Amino acid sequence: MDVISVEGLSHTYLSGSLRVAALEGVDFGIPEGQMAAIVGPSGSGKSTLLHILGCLMQVERGTYRLSGEDVTKLPGDELARVRGTRIGFVFQAYNLVPQLTALENVELPLAYLGTPRRQRRQRAMQALEAVGLGERARHRPFELSGGQQQRVGVARAVVTEPSVILADEPTGNLDTASGQAVMELFRDLHRQGRTIVVVTHAPEVAAGCERTIHIRDGRVVKDARREGRPRDVARG
Amino acid sequence: MSLGDSLRIAVRALVLQRLRTMLAMLGVIIGITAVIALLSVGTAASDSVTSKVSGLGARVIDLTPMGQSGVTLDAADASWLLRRVREISAAAPIISGSVTSYQGGKTWSTTLIGTTPGALAIEGRSVAIGRDFTRSETANDASVAVIGSTTAKKLFSGSDPIGRQITVDGVPLTIVGEMQTEGTSQGFGQDPDDEIVVPISLAQDIIGTSDLSMIVASARSASYVPLAVGHLEAVLDTRFGTTDAANVQSAAALGSTLSSITSILTLLLAGIAGISLLVGGIGIMNIMLVTVAERTREIGLRKAIGAKNRDISLQFLLEACLLSVTGGLIGAGAGIGGGILIERAFGWSPLIDWQGVTIALAFSVAVGILFGLWPALRASALDPVEALRSA
Numbered sequence A: 001m002d003v004i005s006v007e008g009l010s011h012t013y014l015s016g017s018l019r020v021a022a023l024e025g026v027d028f029g030i031p032e033g034q035m036a037a038i039v040g041p042s043g044s045g046k047s048t049l050l051h052i053l054g055c056l057m058q059v060e061r062g063t064y065r066l067s068g069e070d071v072t073k074l075p076g077d078e079l080a081r082v083r084g085t086r087i088g089f090v091f092q093a094y095n096l097v098p099q100l101t102a103l104e105n106v107e108l109p110l111a112y113l114g115t116p117r118r119q120r121r122q123r124a125m126q127a128l129e130a131v132g133l134g135e136r137a138r139h140r141p142f143e144l145s146g147g148q149q150q151r152v153g154v155a156r157a158v159v160t161e162p163s164v165i166l167a168d169e170p171t172g173n174l175d176t177a178s179g180q181a182v183m184e185l186f187r188d189l190h191r192q193g194r195t196i197v198v199v200t201h202a203p204e205v206a207a208g209c210e211r212t213i214h215i216r217d218g219r220v221v222k223d224a225r226r227e228g229r230p231r232d233v234a235r236g
Numbered sequence B: 001m002s003l004g005d006s007l008r009i010a011v012r013a014l015v016l017q018r019l020r021t022m023l024a025m026l027g028v029i030i031g032i033t034a035v036i037a038l039l040s041v042g043t044a045a046s047d048s049v050t051s052k053v054s055g056l057g058a059r060v061i062d063l064t065p066m067g068q069s070g071v072t073l074d075a076a077d078a079s080w081l082l083r084r085v086r087e088i089s090a091a092a093p094i095i096s097g098s099v100t101s102y103q104g105g106k107t108w109s110t111t112l113i114g115t116t117p118g119a120l121a122i123e124g125r126s127v128a129i130g131r132d133f134t135r136s137e138t139a140n141d142a143s144v145a146v147i148g149s150t151t152a153k154k155l156f157s158g159s160d161p162i163g164r165q166i167t168v169d170g171v172p173l174t175i176v177g178e179m180q181t182e183g184t185s186q187g188f189g190q191d192p193d194d195e196i197v198v199p200i201s202l203a204q205d206i207i208g209t210s211d212l213s214m215i216v217a218s219a220r221s222a223s224y225v226p227l228a229v230g231h232l233e234a235v236l237d238t239r240f241g242t243t244d245a246a247n248v249q250s251a252a253a254l255g256s257t258l259s260s261i262t263s264i265l266t267l268l269l270a271g272i273a274g275i276s277l278l279v280g281g282i283g284i285m286n287i288m289l290v291t292v293a294e295r296t297r298e299i300g301l302r303k304a305i306g307a308k309n310r311d312i313s314l315q316f317l318l319e320a321c322l323l324s325v326t327g328g329l330i331g332a333g334a335g336i337g338g339g340i341l342i343e344r345a346f347g348w349s350p351l352i353d354w355q356g357v358t359i360a361l362a363f364s365v366a367v368g369i370l371f372g373l374w375p376a377l378r379a380s381a382l383d384p385v386e387a388l389r390s391a
Ligand SMILES: Nc1ncnc2c1ncn2[C@@H]1O[C@H](COP(=O)(O)OP(=O)(O)OP(=O)(O)O)[C@@H](O)[C@H]1O
Pocket: A013, A014, A015, A020, A021, A022, A040, A041, A042, A043, A044, A045, A046, A047, A048, A049
């Protein structure tokens, strides 16, 4: 069964009197365990699509099913619940809360789910250790490098065990080495069977995914699936 | 998110922004301090007036010449009134003036009171050491005096004044008694224990006038007071042919007038303090709006990872309430302390208006909720995508 399934997804922005059609009838499905890249020129609608997939935006037209549940018309609080339980979001600009330590940042989604403190701490610590930052748990974001901050961001995205991990240009602010380290984390997660959708401009990032959805002017123009698992691609 | 977690986030944010937190609380601190201090000082003031009046005995009636139409009262009028008005059981003439007293090289400016032996009793005062001067001493123009405790302290610095000599405006007097300390003052800043009381004829010689400053009378009982006041007024009218000869006022009526004035003043002051509390609330709202604007991106992030609108609004509402309640508590402490200091300075018994404290604290919570609500709702209404895009 597809974890993500969208049909006829359209979205129009109103900026002043101008109507910008960001998405015009997008259909696709992402099966469980797939790692897909969404690529396309700037302004083609990638972020808009990802925000809708992340339930950060109401669906304007079309339908969106997440693990079979129609989330198209969910009210605000229900969408918040879906974001908290089923979606892990990784941002280009990391978006860690500056006042909180790495560990507390990773705990945050669990806090909104009402997980008891002790359990929260434990799970957050495990997630941090999984991204290799167990040592930095007590550090605040400004004491971490960009690459480390993004790894904390990945830990925060996976700590709730979401159905899907969505990342909008997760390596966009990073140098090549840090970017590769972050992508390595995603591939690890993929190997563990997680479903991942990455929006990217970087060809090497797309090349590491088993499927690449090309978007242009708000439409899917090409949907390329590669045979085999991404690790085979990555390791030649 | 649990309330405890929300509270922890709010405390954290406030502690990290210490200076801003202090400034935001300042308005509420000043407002609550003012409300509590003013309420308790006001209550203490009217309590002091009331207890003073009831201490005097509700029987005291003052007759003060109004100085209009050339009417003056003299010592003979006092005894005449006592004979004519059956509702009063005692009346004493009072003459007073400023004098300079000397003793063993010490000089002290004070008030000289000339009267008859009964006056102290009418005013509810008594002699602590020694004795009052007697009727025969009054008749014989004897050079004797009873002094207040403050005057005694100034002239004799603690040693026993009885039997000692002082000179008042060049006239030598022998101290025969010292009055019981009154302590609290009815008027502001006037010390009731700083006076020299002498027989009336002697005071007339020293001050140089026989015009009375007032006559104090005592009704037969408290219930006779209104009748006595009416009768005294009628008798004075016929004697002097004018209704303006003297103002007849019972201490009880004076007391209730004074305490209604003080309670009106108290309410006015509390109203002004309440307005300053509102200004404090607006200060909190201002700071909260700035905070929300600064943390827009963080709000977007929190929403993106599962925070409900309610979680966001609660977090900022708690922050505003913490500000106003902490400010309120600091203000309550300062207000109670300040009130006690002011009351001590006026010589009133210190009083904490707990009802006022409770109301003021409830008010500060209300201010936090009222003025924190709008910024909190603004924060929770932010669109997550737009909030995340903000700088
Ligand atoms: N809030 C908005 N208001 C108006 N127009 C918007 C808004 N957000 C996006 N758009 C427009 O919608 C279109 C798609 O934007 P989107 O951000 O999805 O593109 P993108 O593919 O993510 O681009 P990039 O690669 O530069 O991030 C663009 O033309 C953009 O100008």
